[in-house]
Amino acid sequence: MGQAGWAPAWRQPEPKLKYDVIIIGGGGHGLATAYYLAKLHGITNVALLEKGWIGGGNSGRNTTIVRSNYFVEGNTAFYEHSLKLWEGLSHDLNYNVMFSQRGHLNLFFTPGQRDAMMRRYNIMRLNGIDGEFLDREQVQKMVPHLNYSEQSRLPILGGFLQARAGTARHDAVNWGYARAASTLGVDIIQNCEVTGFIKKAGRIVGVETSRGEVEAEKIGMAVAGSTSVLAAQAGLGPLPIESHKLQAFVSEPIKPFLDTVVVYGAGHGHFYISQSDKGGMVFGGDLDGYNSYAQRGNLPIYTDVASCAMNVMPALGRIKLLRQWAGIMDMSMDGSPFITKTNLSGFYLNAGWCYGGFKAIPGSGWCFAHTIAHDQPHEINSLLTLDRYAQGRQIDESGHGPFPKSH
Amino acid sequence: MLRLNCPFCGLRDHHEFAYLEDASVQMPSFEDTSEKAWFEAVFLRKNLRGVHVEHWHHIHGCRMILRVERDTQTHVISKVEAAHPSFRQRLSDVNDETKLISKARSKT
Ligand SMILES: Cc1cc2nc3c(=O)[nH]c(=O)nc-3n(C[C@H](O)[C@H](O)[C@H](O)COP(=O)(O)OP(=O)(O)OC[C@H]3O[C@@H](n4cnc5c(N)ncnc54)[C@H](O)[C@@H]3O)c2cc1C
């Protein structure tokens, strides 16, 4: 009767002594990597080690926006590949990840913003990525209840739309990948913190964990905000990464109010909002702005995001906030990620997702699995390396330079 | 709310400050043309979990740059001082002078 008789979606095995591949980190990136290793490369003797519970990190804490409106080489092909995987993901996993292509509307308020975005969206279109320009009237028709006052300090002049973008249900993505990977033979081991590395003849051959030692031929790491801490233990040295926290907010559930993702960013604020299927308004803004490993946010951003919300959507002023939280972001020096081999043989790195790595989950797992299986990157992630800075080829979408807090 | 005890202004809310960067980074001298040294200073960070030395700008206050020791895990701030050594010296000189003056006053 009722909700009884549900079988667990994935097995709960004890760790074995040895695997072909260990993936450290049970966020979306680690889970997707394990799944594609098993599904596409026939490597099923895989352990995924997660210190807490899967999806307890950023993959279960984000505002779930999925898009591919990137314009710098290195990012374009990668994010579009990821978006294409999203489009078939529920079928592939046989799990409803509630991917909803409700569109992503990027507002602009000044001619300068318009021109910069026009350049971005034109380059996207040349790369086969969808993007449309909307003037003020078209934006008003699409989302009638924004602040269109001529008196507002910066009136909305128009927007750019990626219609294929949207949102997905974060927990479903984590659980869907976990179930599919487990079914193919991957051991998903929770409450298993990696505390050190076992080295033999200069090579990493395994990990020390809170549940004993585990060996493997190859080890891939996808631990987001904890990357620098583990990398130092592995002997990778300092990385081009800083850990910063990002907050998100959700309101009490309300009736259907917003059927697309509305975003703006530049100069006078940074804000993004959508409505979840449960009715909550899900929104966020900038990083708190200082290095942090604490998963809790601070008041200045709280007020900043609230004023950004009131700026474009004054109707929100009366709704109550239900929850607010923060996650630890692996902010890279150019705002772009790493899916790469390292200078330690058999040790692979997946990191630098900044605050845009939810949309990347399918593409990242796909590319990381390929890189681990073949010991070389796929063409799609071949530019997402650690050595790009030393070679002077940063992938800097926002043009902010080597300041992680600004990306 | 983080609160920084500015040595010039006193205890102030986080709102008044802007975070600048990791203060442990030493830029090479301009004469140093080694690419490696510049690459490491510009791009690599220890990104410590624990006590972190950093620069904050008291942008809505005295506009001085401060050197702060803060734990990145707990946010506990253990030290705030002027970033520039000459300002640190000047502050301590002023404090010494003040002490001398009040000592002299209390004698009369
Ligand atoms: C508030 C917020 C909003 C965001 N909004 C968006 C958005 O709208 N769109 C978007 O695309 N992206 C967004 N992001 C970014 C996105 O959530 C992340 O980039 C992405 O989830 C990273 O996935 P991951 O698997 O790399 O990391 P995580 O999901 O953080 O997983 C890493 C895992 O590693 C585990 N781990 C750490 N150390 C160890 C250890 N020693 N041993 C074992 N396990 C360990 C952690 O417990 C964690 O579960 C947002 C992030 C936040 C916090």
Ligand SMILES: [Zn+2]
């Ligand atoms: Zn001051």
